Amino acid sequence: MKTIDLSLYLPSEDVLSSLVRRQVPLETGLLPEDFAMRLELLKDASGLTWNAFSDTLGVDPKLVLRWRQGAEPSGGPMHSLFRLSACIPRGLDILLVERLPKTSR
Numbered sequence: 001m002k003t004i005d006l007s008l009y010l011p012s013e014d015v016l017s018s019l020v021r022r023q024v025p026l027e028t029g030l031l032p033e034d035f036a037m038r039l040e041l042l043k044d045a046s047g048l049t050w051n052a053f054s055d056t057l058g059v060d061p062k063l064v065l066r067w068r069q070g071a072e073p074s075g076g077p078m079h080s081l082f083r084l085s086a087c088i089p090r091g092l093d094i095l096l097v098e099r100l101p102k103t104s105r
Helices: 013-021 035-046 050-057 061-068 075-087 091-096
Strands: none
Touching: 035 050, 035 061, 035 091, 050 061, 050 075, 075 091
């Protein structure tokens, strides 16, 4: 499986420092309950297919399928997901904001 080196796409130091200041509500845990839907929105925002999305993360497509069915990522795959999200415009917001704006989906 070919992987893409995400370090080439890391945000600048200014962006990273703003991300460090971002607060995640403690009462909701790290990932929102609608994580599977947010994962799909993130994939759509990336412009990648599901296979390319999993390749970019460096994980097996079956793992991403499990996430889409309700499992939550952990460890290295979660770290890769957050790093990729930081490279996608509004990617971290898609994953972490308390309430997403209503869409026509």
